[in-house]
Amino acid sequence: MWKIFDRAEEIIAIIFLTGTVTSVFFGALGRAVGHPLPSGPEMAQLLLIWTCMFGADLIMKRGEHIRISALPDSLPPAGRKALHLLCIACMIPFLAYCGWLSWHLAMSNWAREIGASGLSYGWVTLALPVGCALMIISLLRRLFGHGLLYSIEPETHDQEQLL
Amino acid sequence: MTSFLLLCLALGFMVVGMPVAFSIGIASIVYFLLPGTFMPDSTAVQRIIAASQSFPLLAVPLFILVGHLMNGSGITPRLLTLATTLAGWMRGGLAQTSLLLSALMGGISGSAVADAAMQSRVLGPPMIKEGYSRGFTGALLSIGGLITATIPPSLGLILYGFLGEVSIGRLFIAGIVPGVLLTIALMLATAWVSRKRDYKPINDRLPTGREVLSAVRRSFWAILFPVWLVVGIRFGIFTPSEAGAFAVAYAVFVGVVIYRELSWADIVDAMLLSVRDIGMIMLIILFSGAFGYVITFERVPQTLAELTIGIFSSQTMLLITLSLFLLAFGMLVEATVIVMLLTPILVPVITAAGIDPVHFGLIMMTLVTFGGMTPPVGVSMFTVCGILKCSYKEYTVEMIPLAVAVLAVVMIMILFPDVVKFLPRAMMG
Amino acid sequence: DVKLALSSSQVAQDPLVVAMEAAAKRIMERSNGEIEVTVYPSSQLGSDNDVLEQIRNGAAIAVLVDAGRLAPFKKELGILSAPYLVDDYKQYKGITSAPIYQEWVDDLAETSGIRLLNYNWFQGTREMFTKEPVTKPEDLDGVRVRTIDAPGWIATVNALGATAVGLPWSEVYSALQLGAIDGAEAQLTGAFGIKLHEVTKNLAFTDHVQLLTGLATSESWFKGLTEDQQQIITEELTKAGDEASDATVAKLETVLADMKAAGVTVNEINVDDFKARVGGVYEELGLVEAREALQPYIDAAK
Ligand code: NA
Ligand code: NA
Numbered sequence: 001m002w003k004i005f006d007r008a009e010e011i012i013a014i015i016f017l018t019g020t021v022t023s024v025f026f027g028a029l030g031r032a033v034g035h036p037l038p039s040g041p042e043m044a045q046l047l048l049i050w051t052c053m054f055g056a057d058l059i060m061k062r063g064e065h066i067r068i069s070a071l072p073d074s075l076p077p078a079g080r081k082a083l084h085l086l087c088i089a090c091m092i093p094f095l096a097y098c099g100w101l102s103w104h105l106a107m108s109n110w111a112r113e114i115g116a117s118g119l120s121y122g123w124v125t126l127a128l129p130v131g132c133a134l135m136i137i138s139l140l141r142r143l144f145g146h147g148l149l150y151s152i153e154p155e156t157h158d159q160e161q162l163l
Numbered sequence: 164m165t166s167f168l169l170l171c172l173a174l175g176f177m178v179v180g181m182p183v184a185f186s187i188g189i190a191s192i193v194y195f196l197l198p199g200t201f202m203p204d205s206t207a208v209q210r211i212i213a214a215s216q217s218f219p220l221l222a223v224p225l226f227i228l229v230g231h232l233m234n235g236s237g238i239t240p241r242l243l244t245l246a247t248t249l250a251g252w253m254r255g256g257l258a259q260t261s262l263l264l265s266a267l268m269g270g271i272s273g274s275a276v277a278d279a280a281m282q283s284r285v286l287g288p289p290m291i292k293e294g295y296s297r298g299f300t301g302a303l304l305s306i307g308g309l310i311t312a313t314i315p316p317s318l319g320l321i322l323y324g325f326l327g328e329v330s331i332g333r334l335f336i337a338g339i340v341p342g343v344l345l346t347i348a349l350m351l352a353t354a355w356v357s358r359k360r361d362y363k364p365i366n367d368r369l370p371t372g373r374e375v376l377s378a379v380r381r382s383f384w385a386i387l388f389p390v391w392l393v394v395g396i397r398f399g400i401f402t403p404s405e406a407g408a409f410a411v412a413y414a415v416f417v418g419v420v421i422y423r424e425l426s427w428a429d430i431v432d433a434m435l436l437s438v439r440d441i442g443m444i445m446l447i448i449l450f451s452g453a454f455g456y457v458i459t460f461e462r463v464p465q466t467l468a469e470l471t472i473g474i475f476s477s478q479t480m481l482l483i484t485l486s487l488f489l490l491a492f493g494m495l496v497e498a499t500v501i502v503m504l505l506t507p508i509l510v511p512v513i514t515a516a517g518i519d520p521v522h523f524g525l526i527m528m529t530l531v532t533f534g535g536m537t538p539p540v541g542v543s544m545f546t547v548c549g550i551l552k553c554s555y556k557e558y559t560v561e562m563i564p565l566a567v568a569v570l571a572v573v574m575i576m577i578l579f580p581d582v583v584k585f586l587p588r589a590m591m592g
Numbered sequence: 593d594v595k596l597a598l599s600s601s602q603v604a605q606d607p608l609v610v611a612m613e614a615a616a617k618r619i620m621e622r623s624n625g626e627i628e629v630t631v632y633p634s635s636q637l638g639s640d641n642d643v644l645e646q647i648r649n650g651a652a653i654a655v656l657v658d659a660g661r662l663a664p665f666k667k668e669l670g671i672l673s674a675p676y677l678v679d680d681y682k683q684y685k686g687i688t689s690a691p692i693y694q695e696w697v698d699d700l701a702e703t704s705g706i707r708l709l710n711y712n713w714f715q716g717t718r719e720m721f722t723k724e725p726v727t728k729p730e731d732l733d734g735v736r737v738r739t740i741d742a743p744g745w746i747a748t749v750n751a752l753g754a755t756a757v758g759l760p761w762s763e764v765y766s767a768l769q770l771g772a773i774d775g776a777e778a779q780l781t782g783a784f785g786i787k788l789h790e791v792t793k794n795l796a797f798t799d800h801v802q803l804l805t806g807l808a809t810s811e812s813w814f815k816g817l818t819e820d821q822q823q824i825i826t827e828e829l830t831k832a833g834d835e836a837s838d839a840t841v842a843k844l845e846t847v848l849a850d851m852k853a854a855g856v857t858v859n860e861i862n863v864d865d866f867k868a869r870v871g872g873v874y875e876e877l878g879l880v881e882a883r884e885a886l887q888p889y890i891d892a893a894k
Contacts, residue, residue, distance in 0.1 A: 013438040024408035028401040036757045049215040055442020065182035072180035087181040102208040115741040203649045399771025459636045
């Protein structure tokens with residue numbers, strides 16, 4: 001069951017990213033040849049936030065969000081567990097509150113338009129509550145599936161990062 | 164005062180190991196929960212969402228995707244052949260090749276860590292087999308990534324430009340000369356180490372014209388890429404924010420149609436890896452949106468600008484002070500985090516002092532990215548040492564001559580601003 | 593104690609922001625320090641649409657917006673930024689004193705929670721800045737012109753004969769410099785602010801929109817004030833709008849001279865040729881009735 005859910009999430013995320021790239025590409029191409037697509041940049045930005053939220057959840061599932069692990073790494077497992085518990089105790093309420101606020105924001109401002117396309121800005125706003133809900137689920141799954149020790153960090157420390 | 168306490172709170176969360184995005188996000192929402200804040204709490208989430216609704220920011224996911232597409236498209240091995248042909252005859256041939264490869268990759272990839280990781284897998288084992296010490300191999304491959312990050316395109320410069328509202332096109336063009344200077348300086352340092360240690364060349368003679376021509380021809384489409392990127396931006400085919408989308412299309416085209424190495428599965432793989440990277444980096448950017456609002460609302464940049472202008476009489480002194488601070492901070496904290504936290508604060512400060520934000524951007528990004536290659540905390544260092552299995556201590560000792568070269572280039576950039584400012588002025592007015 | 597934030601997308605040196613600062617001081621004095629007003633220029637609190645959203649959630653902010661931003665909440669108000677509505681911005685006084693306008697404003701407050709305090713901040717008349725000279729509507733054929741990313745503005749620019757491109761204002765300079773677009777429509781002061789004269793050398797006084805803006809704030813917050821406080825805020829901010837408009841008009845002359853000195857050519861056009869093209873815009877946006885309702889007041893103000 002979770003397997004299907006996880007795979008579906010990856011596929012949707014890839015579709016969002018593909019949509020972002022093609023919207024920017026054809027938006028620019030259209031303008032270069034004199035037929036601008038007014039909704040190109042808007043679609044790109046709409047799909048971008050959805051890509052981000054799904055991507056953030058995929059990383060959450062792997063416990064690979066960028067963090068400074070020097071202090072927890074220097075502690076015995078019990079100490080690390082305590083610090084992780086503190087983090088999770090702050091992260092879940094934060095996600096829940098953000099999700100609730102942004103859900104409310106999306107619903108109460110449905111009349112706001114994205115730009116020339118006339119699409120509701122609510123579709124942009126909606127990405128945050130969905131992302132928050134997904135991340136709460138993933139955080140809980142890591143907590144119960146991998147234990148407190150590996151809830152917010154991966155079992156192996158070989159992830160690569162940017163910049 | 165409030166904002167200082169919130170900054171401490173965010174740093175405190177980071178120290179106990181909370182993911183950076185959440186440390187920043189939670190600290191900012193605390194501000195809105197304070198009784199003295201008269202903004203509604205929903206402003207916080209609105210700022211988080213608004214952070215994603217910026218056209219220039221689209222460049223970040225696009226260039227992340229380009230970086231991942233490179234690996235499957237057959238561009239990397241062709242550039243390696245070219246670099247070997249051009250630099251293999253020098254003393255320390257493999258080491259010099261790796262630096263030249265970083266410069267060639269720099270025109271396509273925007274990430275220092277990605278370059279260092281790729282090179283550690285491709286060039287690391289052969290270098291160690293040739294008798295290079297593990298520490299020097301690690302330090303060289305890691306710091307070589309700085310060249311890749313400085314030559315346009317550059318993810319760090321995109322972020323800086325986005326957060327500081329500085330023209331990304333100008334930043335890109337301004338990165339060319341410092342990137343070349345870094346290549347030269349690091350090659351000189353490597354030559355010195357190679358002479359001392361007697362690291363051998365890999366070719367016993369200079370390449371013939373025919374060999375160079377053949378290597379250039381094989382990697383023609385890959386070399387053309389950065390040229391085409393700068394030309395495209397310069398002649399208005401696309402804006403710098405859109406360049407990434409064309410880069411993606413180009414990488415797919417070259418990989419699928421010309422080199423015929425990029426399979427459907429490779430593309431899907433690259434996209435999945437990209438989505439994850441985008442989620443990781445963009446969540447920090449998004450949650451920082453709320454933090455930036457707090458800083459603006461509390462008028463931190465203005466206050467800081469007024470303070471510093473009184474203290475520093477010369478631009479050079481201000482730049483040197485800021486550089487020392489960025490270097491120290493960069494050694495301790497991850498580059499993305501520093502860019503997020505400090506760009507919106509520092510750009511108004513240096514602009515008020517009359518310093519060109521493009522000039523400062525290059526200095527800041529070089530130092531902060533370099534910080535990721537130094538102990539005690541450095542993502543590039545961790546990545547490379549992890550792949551090569553070299554000790555941090557050996558890495559640290561061996562990186563000293565290379566670090567001197569990097570800092571010398573930064574000093575040149577500070578003392579002779581025209582080194583950075585000349586090219587964008589000549590090309591873009 | 594009452595706190596109010598004033599938000600504008602204009603820079604700190606702009607006459608509008610200067611007038612806001614002056615009003616902030618007067619409000620503070622008149623209320624004996626009871627009302628504390630802080631001005632945030634350069635969209636520091638977020639884009640106009642973001643700030644409007646905050647306002648709808650009850651934030652104590654007043655933002656300077658053109659009516660196009662309010663149109664999604666109250667369609668009829670969109671007419672205030674429709675093309676060739678009036679010949680001179682002073683005729684807006686006639687519109688804002690019309691009972692039908694008051695009805696729209698009250699409707700807006702009731703349905704969206706946005707209270708439009710005034711609509712008298714003149715930012716200038718929108719003109720056409722292009723790379724190639726424009727002397728007649730046909731010259732705009734296929735010319736990619738940047739405009740505000742909202743349905744009304746896009747319809748207007750397309751109706752004039754150009755191809756509308758909805759790019760962010762911050763990208764306009766580099767897009768023109770690099771040739772990604774061929775022109776931009778803007779008011780003189782705004783154009784001068786982003787140095788448009790460096791990248792477009794031709795200016796046509798198409799005068800297609802009198803760009804007036806107004807301060808919108810939160811209805812729930814405003815209702816929570818005492819009557820005295822409401823009066824102080826309304827009066828001072830409306831007065832500031834008039835001051836800002838006068839200062840803008842005074843500045844237009846110098847700005848035009850500076851632009852000419854920078855090498856901008858003003859091309860002779862017949863405005864009526866352009867005016868004849870925009871009739872359809874009112875139909876497209878469903879504003880025909882609103883225009884008829886306002887016409888007597890506009891005529892009376894002439
Ligand atoms: Na690069
Ligand atoms: Na470091």
